Amino acid sequence: xxxxxGEVLLAEGDPRxxxxxxxxxxxxxRQLDEGMWAAVPTTHPGNGxxxxxxxxxxxxxxxxxxxxxxxxxxxxx
Amino acid sequence: xxxxxxxxxxxxxxxxxxxxxxxxxxxxxxxxxxVASTGPPDLELYDPGRERRAEQRARELLRSCVNDEEWAMxxxxxxxxxxxxxxxxxxxxxxxxxxxxxxxxxPIVAYVPATGQLLSEYCVEFPDIAGRPTxxxxxxxxxxxxxxxxxxxxxxxxxxRANMHLVGRQLDPARLRRDMWRLAEWERRRELPQxxx
Numbered sequence: 154x155x156x157x158x159g160e161v162l163l164a165e166g167d168p169r170x171x172x173x174x175x176x177x178x179x180x181x182x183r184q185l186d187e188g189m190w191a192a193v194p195t196t197h198p199g200n201g202x203x204x205x206x207x208x209x210x211x212x213x214x215x216x217x218x219x220x221x222x223x224x225x226x227x228x229x230x
Numbered sequence: 231x232x233x234x235x236x237x238x239x240x241x242x243x244x245x246x247x248x249x250x251x252x253x254x255x256x257x258x259x260x261x262x263x264x265v266a267s268t269g270p271p272d273l274e275l276y277d278p279g280r281e282r283r284a285e286q287r288a289r290e291l292l293r294s295c296v297n298d299e300e301w302a303m304x305x306x307x308x309x310x311x312x313x314x315x316x317x318x319x320x321x322x323x324x325x326x327x328x329x330x331x332x333x334x335x336x337p338i339v340a341y342v343p344a345t346g347q348l349l350s351e352y353c354v355e356f357p358d359i360a361g362r363p364t365x366x367x368x369x370x371x372x373x374x375x376x377x378x379x380x381x382x383x384x385x386x387x388x389x390x391r392a393n394m395h396l397v398g399r400q401l402d403p404a405r406l407r408r409d410m411w412r413l414a415e416w417e418r419r420r421e422l423p424q425x426x427x
Contacts, residue, residue, distance in 0.1 A: 154376060156358040157366025159284030160291050188359045192379040194295040203297040205379035207387075222295075224376045225368070229393035230337065230353035 154224040163223070181211050181221065189223040281369070288371035295375060302420075307412055309333045310374060314340070315385050331409065332377045334370035337400050338392065346410050351399055352392035354380075 155161050164180040166173030185191060192205040193214060205222075208214050214221060293301045300310050313326035328349065331339040337351035356368055356376045368376060380388035397403050 154288075154356070154368055154372045156356070156368050157284075158280070159369045159372055160287045190380070192383055194379070203295065203300070204382035205295070207379075207383040222291075222375075222379065224372070224379065225356040225359050227354045227356055227376070227380050227388050227391045229391060230355035 154222065156225065178211050184223045185209070188226055190226045191221050191223050193218045193221055285369040285371060288369035288375070292371045292375045292378075296378060299420075300378075303413070303416065304371075304374065307409065307416060309409065310378060311343075311413065312378060312381050315382075330381060331406070332374050332381070333401075334373045335367065337395070338377055338381070339397065339401060339406055341406070341410065346407065348397040348403055348406055351395045351397050351401060352389060353395065353400065354388060354392040 168174045310332045312330045314328040325343040337353045340349040
């Protein structure tokens with residue numbers, strides 16, 4: 154998510170393909186280095202409720218995640 | 231006599247012509263350089279449809295992330311309710327002990343669903359961190375989604391970062407109570423068809 158623009162596609166690829174995974178990792182790190190937060194929308198296994206999972210490392214991303222959403226970190230308004 | 235003066239003037243003009251031409255060329259060059267240095271203003275052209283398209287994409291993204299009830303709530307009422315995660319037990323009627331109302335570009339409001347008691351406002355924003363001097367902000371639905379993701383994934387962190395105020399600083403308590411009433415009515419109407427089955 155980018156202020157003034159909304160959703161912007163940063164990178165896409167199949168993490169099972171090595172070159173594509175490297176590209177995804179590189180973009181993931183770049184976004185976090187810029188100070189963005191990363192979250193993956195998931196479904197709670199217990200109650201089926203939709204929620205987000207914050208990820209701080211590439212390895213934190215659930216294997217079945219279809220996307221990672223980067224958004225500016227929250228600050229006091 | 232007149233003829234002699236005209237001839238002298240003509241000779242003077244011819245002699246000074248190279249100097250005049252050189253001065254004109256230098257003036258032209260200076261003018262070209264000045265125009266090039268100022269150039270066209272380095273401003274992004276305003277696209278009146280960009281914000282609308284961004285909001286449309288943001289709504290689709292929000293819809294794909296939250297559950298059906300939350301999406302319908304946002305579509306119909308303009309806000310989303312998220313249950314607080316720190317309650318040790320749920321209040322009566324399966325309701326959470328406390329919950330948040332998420333509005334676009336407005337503070338998050340904490341309240342007690344069982345009693346309707348308003349607890350506090352949490353002022354939080356998601357500014358552009360690229361360091362650009364801009365007043366641009368997230369589309370409304372992206373702002374709601376960012377708050378939703380932050381609250382459902384790490385409630386403590388977003389609440390710690392927010393500025394907490396008593397209710398009434400930015401949001402009108404009367405409007406909040408009206409929204410809670412609208413939410414209760416909305417839920418009642420949604421439950422009606424199910425109970426009739």
